[in-house]
Amino acid sequence: MHRVAPDEVRARIGEPDALTRMKKFGHIDAHVRRFIAHSPFLTMATADAAGNADCTPRGDYPGFAKVLDERTLAIPDRPGNKLADSFTNLAENDGIGLLFLIPGMIETVRVNGRAWVTDEPDVLARMQTEASTPMLAIVVEVAEVYFHCGRALLRSRLWDADSQALAAEAPTMADVVADLVGGDVETITKHVRAGYRELF
Amino acid sequence: MAAQQAVVARIAPVAEDVVALDLDAADTPLLPWTPGAHVDLTLPNWLTRQYSLCGDPGDATRYRVAVRLDRLSRGGSEYIHRFLRAGRPLAVSAPRNHFALTPAPGHLFIAGGIGITPFLSMMDAIDDARLIYTGRHLGAMPFAADLRERHGDRVRIVETERDGRPDLRQVAAELAPGTLVHCCGPAAMTDHVQKIFPGVRLERFRPQPRTHRPNAAFEVLCARSGRTLAVPPNRSLLDALADEGVAVASGCREGVCGSCELRVLDGEPEHRDDIGAPAGRMYACVSRALGPRLVLDL
Structure with a gap:
């Protein structure tokens, strides 16, 4: 397959306009703070020292990612699959890229920076839900914040109610597990559902 | 707990790090309350918080609460101070009073x-x-x-x-x-x-730290529906009921607010709340059972 050289890519895409460049900030301003306070979901991209990249979903109540000040964010570590891919990557390479989404909103917010892990009680206290407090949080030192336009979400019809019919056609977690380890889909579905009850 | 609709009328500072929040009745008059009562506010970020009513108990057009910004806010007081706007509709619970005045010399x-x-x-x-x-x-x-x-x-x-x-x-x-x-x-x-x-x-403001005996499994009989369900050690009664489709209103989920009060018909509850459940009642978010079985008015 033909590989397009990096300078050729730029030539074909063209340069961003002035407004687009203006939407890039070096800090979390009042609008972005308000956006993050209403976002229940983000994707977190990290890579190891060799550049092997990974992207994981994180979600909780809106504002679960806490803005500590205009250059610092903290994201709680909730129980997940214990693969700890993000932690392993951050130990080798502290670069991080976040994409915040708000249901119903086509614009997204991108935050890039450097990250490390903390167990600071004052930070964890702000992330308590019901009966649980996270053991760890990821602190992001913000280098770049960008208010991203809504074209991708418009084209993808991400928030259209009709789009949810797609889920019925996709493989379920139980389908995947049944193919991997055997067993009947119905039993595995029950296990998966039981697991999903333990959210925190 | 029956919710009422209110609208944020005004948010105004009344002291350092404290705002007074005025909530106006949306369509129907607000439910009456007595001194000492509190309400749950359900905020746009899905969090529910309890605040004492501090306005005029005779005014059915307006509730007033005052909110201090907690330095370690999990998103309740921070939301009210920083992000809540006048004109926003809010769900407000019916007032409850665990702190009522009683006659005394x-x-x-x-x-x-x-x-x-x-x-x-x-x-x-x-x-x-x-x-x-x-x-x-x-x-x-x-x-x-x-x-x-x-x-x-x-x-x-x-x-x-x-x-x-x-x-x-x-x-x-x-x-x-x-x-x-x-x-x-x-x-x-x-x-x-x-x-x-x-x-x-x-x-x-917050539940008293305390230690409990280890969680044990118990069985619940819902007297009205005749259904029996198991509450495993790692699930609260409130969650176990929800798992089986028995919806119970809830607020703080830490035994402070009283939203999830249930009537106990038989069996002995192990009370873990900070309210002091009246006889024959329990709070499903934190309390469990002393024995193997509870019969609830559900």
């Missing part, structure tokens, strides 16, 4: 900081009640000037940065027999007050 109220809120209407309701109101300094004490103006010498303001802590042992020694003491404030204060006034009625 005398009343003494002890408030710390934002713990003043339930006492504003209580002071209006009882002519000879006395109030000791402590805070770091006057600027950080909401409604202090207003209270002095309305109630004069019945209100003693103690600015701890200047005056130190009030000598409550002295107060206790001089207390007329039968005086009922109410206290609302931070944990350090409620703990101290409880030692000096053993019969005090307390309202806490």
